[in-house]
Amino acid sequence: MADFFEHTLHFPVWLAYLVAALIHCVLIIHVVAVGALIFIWMERKISGRIQDRLGPTRVGGAFGWLQTLADGIKLIAKEDITPGDADVMLFKIAPYVSFAASFCAYIALPFSDGWVAQHLNSAVFFVLAVLGLEVFGVILAGYASGSKWSLFGAMREAAQVVSYEVPLGMCVVVPVFVCGTMNLVTIGNMQSGLFTNWLIFNDPFTFAIFWVYFTCAVASVNRAPFDLAEAESELVAGFHTEYSGLRWSFFFMAEYGSMFLVSGLAAILFFGGWNGPFPIAEPLATTLVNVVTLGNAESWGGLSTYLANLMGCVNFLLKGFVGVTVMMWIRWTLPRLRIDQVMTTCLKYCVPLAAVCFLGAMFWQLNGMPTGNDLMGFQRGLQTEGWVETADREATAVTPAGSADLSADGESLVPVAADRSDGDHLSGLAENGGAG
Amino acid sequence: MPLELEDPRVIEFDVRTDEMLVNMGPQHPSTHGVLRLVLRTDGEVVSEVEPHIGYLHRCAEKIGENLTPRQWVPYTDRMDYLAGMNMNLGWSLCVEKLLDHQLSEKALHLRVIIAEMGRIASHLVGMGAYGLDLGSFSPFLYAFREREKILDLFEEACGARLTYSYITPGGCTADLPSGWLQRCADFLDQFEPIIQEYHALLTTNAIFIKRTAGIGVMSPEMAIQYGCTGPVLRGSGVDYDLRRDGEARYTEMYDGYAFEVISEQNGHYPKDHDYPAVPKDAVLGDCWHRFYVRMLEVVQSVDLVRQAIDRYSTASGDYGVPIKLTTKLPKGEAYLETEAPRGQMGFYLVSDGNAIPWRVRARSSSFCNLSVTADLCRGCLIADIPAVVGSLDVVMGEIDR
Amino acid sequence: MIEFLEPIHVSHYLLVGAVMFVTGAVCMATKRNVLGILMGVELVLNGANINFIAFGSKYLRSDSLGLDGQLIALFVIVLAAAEAAVALAIALNFYNNHTTIDVDEADDLRG
Amino acid sequence: MIFAAMDWHAFFFWMFALLTCGFALAVLFSNNVVHMAFYLILSLGASAGLFFLAGAEFVGAMQLMIYVGGTLVLVIFGVMLTAQSRFVSMETRSGEWVVALGVGGSLLFMLMITAFNVEDWRSPNPRQGEVTVAETQVVSQIGLGFAGVRVDKLDQPDGQLRGGMSGYLLPFVIVSIHLLVVLIGAAYMARTKRRKDVSGGRS
Amino acid sequence: MTGTSFVSRLQQKFGDQITGSNLEAVDPWIEVAPESIAEVCQFLRDDEELAFDLLNCITAVDYFIADPKKAAKAGWEPHIDVVYHMSSVSKKHSLVVKVRLPRWKDGVEGQLPEVPTVSQVWRTADWHEREVFDLSGVCFTGHPDLRRILCPEDWVGYPLRKDYEMPLEYHGIRGR
Structure with a gap:
């Protein structure tokens, strides 16, 4: 996008990047804030439907569309109470820590092919890492509130999130392993084509590990049945017992933000990201542009690509919404687990399952066993990166000079190549990985 | 540890x-x-x-020393406010016992209908609120959906939805309106299949079983020692129900009715074949059993109401005309316990011969059931406390009186 | 001044690293709290990490350490995590035995 | 305009540097142990920003994940376990302050002199502008480096400089085992047995 | 078993400790001397034929009339009855046992009358006795934890006594 400002509109470099960055920020904050509005409304409607009620019906027309907005106004108008025993500085800052972490993780989350605020080579990792920081807001809130219930909530959250990060990381590594890259854009693009290309259908182990991932994701964003940090029947409201008004709503937004984040991550890692089940977006967009421009699609440059991307974005959002909806469905159906059962679930079931699936997927991949795509063959996305391929290339490019140089310590495991073939490969990546 | x-x-x-x-x-x-x-x-x-306890203490017993028995009926409503009908019934029977007042057959059947409907309504709250305690919201609303229908029926009969004062010493305040019996029967037909939904939502839910099975185990001896009654006692496998084992003045209401006392005997519940099997983690006397007993009692009550409807429509006599507001009580004292939804609700009435009792005492079932908490919860996790207290299904209005 | 401030080169990173290192060292020396000392150690290690990254950055030096800098930094991070786990275990153990986390109380071996 | 004149690399560097150093000092001067932990998070997070700035994306993400996400949760856990008011703030004796700041100050002075004395470190990278983004995206190279393949050094013409070709396989394995042992050991230590004298007296 | 056989059985065992009985009342009752109530209850629970394992209720009834003219007509001296309602889960019979206490110990106003606790016989008696202590002012000697249960700990007076006067104010809250 910065390139567009710089080259097409002839902005100065600094302004181009600044404007691009601002646009990204504004867009993402809308995803989080407006997303939270929609999700809260959705949660009410879904819980209402699940519980034989209607949910909100009046504010803003027939379906209570504006209920959340009305609540937001109420929350803003509420008194912001700070308990006498609170550690004032930490108490005030904690909601923002939570929210900022949830928000920051969106920086590396692509919404469509290349539609990402910041291309990161290690995006998967970054998203997980930043999401993990959300727990600090909770811990600080729990400690700073000066309430025992809050402290209990914070201790539970700390124990829970730290343990669930282990299986979550293992689950995420599997798609990374299959694709050979940590770049979310590349992972998404690799799954283009028929839905058989989606990684969840790659092999039985990726199918199994998706469920482990989803369980751990629900646990790590603190949703029922793992919402122990705010278990209202035990801990009143857990870590946010003492919060009111806007600060409280920041926790709420952070929760919904990270809910969508993990669902979106699941969509990219397992469900083809912005690729629909059938590869119709690109041809459809081209045809559409062709019709509108009377067959001059070529001359309209990237318009058809843009349209296809837009459809992809809608696709991605839909998948994310489905994930969030499932989380809500679970929440309104199941009772809550006990803290020791939550830990047992993690250590006894999730970690071993994730480990087995990881090994299995690796085995499957290395032995070239049939993937889901082989059953209903369709061209995989062409973009590949990855050390598997790089290593192959290096292995084939063995030169005598390199092997002569095998170091004397005898620890060299791979023969050495002397030419600089790698550079091309990397610069090819640069197009893909350039700043947005 | x-x-x-x-x-x-x-x-x-x-x-x-x-x-x-x-x-x-x-x-x-x-x-x-x-x-x-x-x-x-x-x-x-x-x-x-x-x-x-005591945050809801309203000195109901002291008030009872200043009102005539019929005037005190509304105060019984406010004891177990989730089963007001059963409270009314207990007090009315106690007063009638002292007066040696005999009711017609029809009045007795009417009381069975009302009391058992009250039991269903009360157990529905107990079930739903227990779901809430364990973090499951939806069962609560499912339970209230059905409870509302019962309250609608009660409202038709007496005009109130929470504090009925319907059953009074001497009978009931009014006869049932026309068509009520049919609507009640319709409700039962519609309600009975729904019980299976509750079983699916809670009783057989894996997480629910994990949270309740083996938690708060109370042996039969301990339950009796602590004076626990009702589903709490029967959840420990004690086969004791005042509707069958109580004193004649109360059990005559249930004469000729076919119903079973729900408690596990030799590893089996009556009706075992129809309803979910006991999970293997569950220990007799744990939270799961207490919950399960309530669920099965609802089915029994449905059966009872059906029988009572049949018998009421053919019974002789009137619905029972209440005693006069100022009826003088004979000198003496009477104590009577009834099987209220939460256990044995006892009323004790001492009279010195005036219309106003000398002393009124309410023996609360929840009061005794709650006293076991300290023993049950020792050494458990924080999350188990709502599970245990919820399975005792206490109502503070009754405890504090 | 502007010559000092920019352009940024390795020395500036080293400066940040040095500040962190010294802060951490002073922290280790002055804090009486076991956890405070642990945090000092973290700061020291992180100061060292900044140096590694700086020397390994291709932006800063044409003849950089390259990958080695980052690899070593990774090792440091991992070892720091391991160290923190052990230190925390020691702290807990210490707390269990002495019901305090004041290191000045740890004088059992004093004659 | 001032924006145009600014070097954005420098701007962000100084921003992150100030945050890093400022919060590091806040750790030092704060007495409340929870505040210290909070400042430490911010300091380490800001230094992750420095890593990103220097082109070490993966290390930056690692820093956030392991250091900030993992280590500090442990620290805060420890804080909570010992969260008694008498331990929350423990004042440092002023004598210690004087000595520590004296020694620390001189150390800092020495380090600064060293840092700015080497000409090579002070001169900017002549081909700074040529560095492509791709050159810093080294995740796969790091992975290969741990696995024992140094693809980044394949083009090194000087055979001598290709000495580290075996990569970091051995250290990697050692660290892995070390980590495992440490975790088991820590778990064992944290659950240790404690001798309790039944007679009540100190042994 | 019926009321008559309970009485004869108890009298056989405890002799003159059984101070009275009324078998014609709506609920037949037996009166026991205060000092032996604990042993009697223990026997009632443990005896195989009696087996009163469930204590339903403990009540105190205050017999007192402030107006001396009416009091003369009442036909009884001022006293407090502590009434124990018990039943048997296994035998399915019930019994009422009464203990007659003076309104004040040794006739000194403010000195609570004393009766041995039965909380070691039935655990449920623990709370019931606390309630009687709280509301009627009877001291159960040997009770493990005799505190007020329904009223606040600093409440003055025993509300279910007939001569109880509601305090004018309690912690700044108007009473009457």
């Missing part, structure tokens, strides 16, 4: 934290009203629980 090893000087322990005194309640989402539990916790483990 300290664990004794062979060498008494060596104590193994987890990470040691400091003991905390935590107040659960009186304003807490899971203490069912204004119950206050003082917990001594070591991390998540609760080493000691002390219930504090």
Whole structure:
């Protein structure tokens, strides 16, 4: 996008990047804030439907569309109470820590092919890492509130999130392993084509590990049945017992933000990201542009690509919404687990399952066993990166000079190549990985 | 938790934290009203629980010394406000016992209908609120959906939805309106299949079983020692129900009715074949059994109401005309316990010959059931406390009176 | 001044690293709290990490350490995590035995 | 305009540097142990920003994940376990302050002199502008480096400089085992047995 | 078993400790001397034929009329009855046992009358006795934890006594 400002509109470099960055920020904050509005409304409607009620019906027309907005106004108008025993500085800052972490993780989350605020080579990792920081807001809130219930909530959250990060990381590594890259854009693009290309259908182990991932994701964003940090029947409201008004709503937004984040991550890692089940977006967009421009699609440059991307974005959002909806469905159906059962679930079931699936997927991949795509063959996305391929290339490019140089310590495991073939490969990546 | 090893000087322990005194309640989402539990916790483990009650104390017994028995009926409504009909019934029977007042056959059947419908309504709340305690919201609303229909029926009969004062010493305040019986029968037909939904939502839910099976285990001896009654007692496998085993003045109501007392005998519940099997983790006397007994009692009550409807429509006599407001009570005293939804609700009436009783006493079932909390919760986790207290299904209005 | 401030080169990173290192060292020396000392150690290690990254950055030096800098930084991070786990275990153990986290109380071996 | 004149690399560097150093000092001067932990998070997070700035994306993400996300949760856990008011703030004796700041100050002075004395470190990279983004995206190279393949050094013409070709396989394995042992050991230590004298007296 | 056989059985065992009975009342009752109530209850629970394992209720009834003219007509001296309602889960019969206490110990106003606790016989008696202590002012000697249960700990007076006067104010809250 910065390139567009710089080259097409002839902005100065600094302004181009600044404007691009601002646009990204504004867009993402809308995803989080407006997303939270929609999700809260959705949660009410879904819980209402699940519980034989209607949910909100009046504010803003027939379906209570504006209920959340009305609540937001109420929350803003509420008194912001700070308990006498609170550690004032930490108490005030904690909601923002939570929210900022949830928000920051969106920086590396692509919404469509290349539609990402910041291309990161290690995006998967970054998203997980930043999401993990959300727990600090909770811990600080729990400690700073000066309430025992809050402290209990914070201790539970700390124990829970730290343990669930282990299986979550293992689950995420599997798609990374299959694709050979940590770049979310590349992972998404690799799954283009028929839905058989989606990684969840790659092999039985990726199918199994998706469920482990989803369980751990629900646990790590603190949703029922793992919402122990705010278990209202035990801990009143857990870590946010003492919060009111806007600060409280920041926790709420952070929760919904990270809910969508993990669902979106699941969509990219397992469900083809912005690729629909059938590869119709690109041809459809081209045809559409062709019709509108009377067959001059070529001359309209990237318009058809843009349209296809837009459809992809809608696709991605839909998948994310489905994930969030499932989380809500679970929440309104199941009772809550006990803290020791939550830990047992993690250590006894999730970690071993994730480990087995990881090994299995690796085995499957290395032995070239049939993937889901082989059953209903369709061209995989062409973009590949990855050390598997790089290593192959290096292995084939063995030169005598390199092997002569095998170091004397005898620890060299791979023969050495002397030419600089790698550079091309990397610069090819640069197009893909350039700043947005 | 300290664990004794062979060498008494060596104590193994987890990470040691400091003991905390935590107040659960009186304003807490899971203490069912204004119950206050003082917990001594070591991390998540609760080493000691002390219930504090009395936040809803209204001196109902003292008020009873200043009102005639019929005037006191509304105060019984406010004891177990989730089963007001059954409270009315207990008090009315007690007064009638002292007066030696005999009711017509029809009035008795009417009382069975009303009392058992009240039991269904009350158990529905107990079931739904227990779901809430364990963090499951939806069963509560499913339960209330059906309870509302019962309340609609009650409202038709007496005009009130919570504090009915319908059953009064001498009979009932009014006869049932026309068509009521048919609507009631329709409700039962519609309601009975729904019980299976509740089983699917809670009773057989894996997480629910994990949370309740083997938690808060109470042996039959302990239950009797603590004076626990009702589903709490029967959940421990004691086959005791005042509708069958009570004194004649009460059991005559149920003469000729076919119903079973729900308690596990030799590893089986009556109706075992129709309803979910007991999970293998469940121990007799744990929270799961107490919950399950309530669920099965609802089915029994449905059966009872059906029979009562049939018999009421053909019975002779009137619906029972209430005694006069100023009827003089004979000198003497009477104590009568009835099987209310939460256990045995006893009323004690001492009269010196005036229209106003000398002393009125309400023996509350929840009061006794709650007194066991301290023993049941020792050494459990914080999350188990709502599970245990919820399975006792206490109503503070009845405890504090 | 502007010559000092920019352009940024390795020395500036080293400066940040040095500040962190010294802060951490002073922290280790002055804090009486076991956890405070642990945090001092983290700061020291992180100061060292900044140096590694700076020397390994291709932006800053044409003849950089390259990958080695980052690899070593990774090792440091991992070891720091391991160290923190052990230190925390020691702290807990110490707390269990002495019911305090004041290191000045740890004088059992004093004659 | 001032924006145009600014070097954005420098701007962000100074921003992150100030945050890093400022919060590091806040750790030092704060007495409340929870505040210290909070400042430490911010300081380490800001230094992750420095890593990103220097082109070490993966290390930056690692820093956030392991250091900030993992280590500090442990620290805060420890804080909570010992969260008794008497431990929350423990004042440092002023004598210690004087000595520590004296020694620390001189150390800092020495380090600064060293840092700015080497000409090579002070001169900017002549081909700074030529560095492509791709050159810093080294995740796969790092992975290969751990696995024992140094693809980044394949083009090194000087055979001598290709000495580290075996990569970091051995250290990687050692660290892995080390980590495992440490975790088991830590878990064992945290759950240790404690001798309790039944007679009540100190042994 | 019926009321008559309970009485004869108890009299056989405890002799003159059984101070009276009324078998014609709506609920037949037996009166026991205060000092032996604990042993009697223990026997009632443990005896195989009696087996009163469930204590339903403990009540105190205050017999007192402030107006001396009416009091003369009442036909009884001022006293407090502590009434124990018990039943048997296994035998399915019930019994009422009464203990007659003076309104004040040794006739000194403010000195609570004393009766041995039965909380070691039935655990449920613990709370019931606390309630009686709280509301009627009877001291159960040997009770493990005799505190007020329904009223606040600093409440003055025993509300279910007939001569109880509601305090004018309690912690700044108007009473009447």
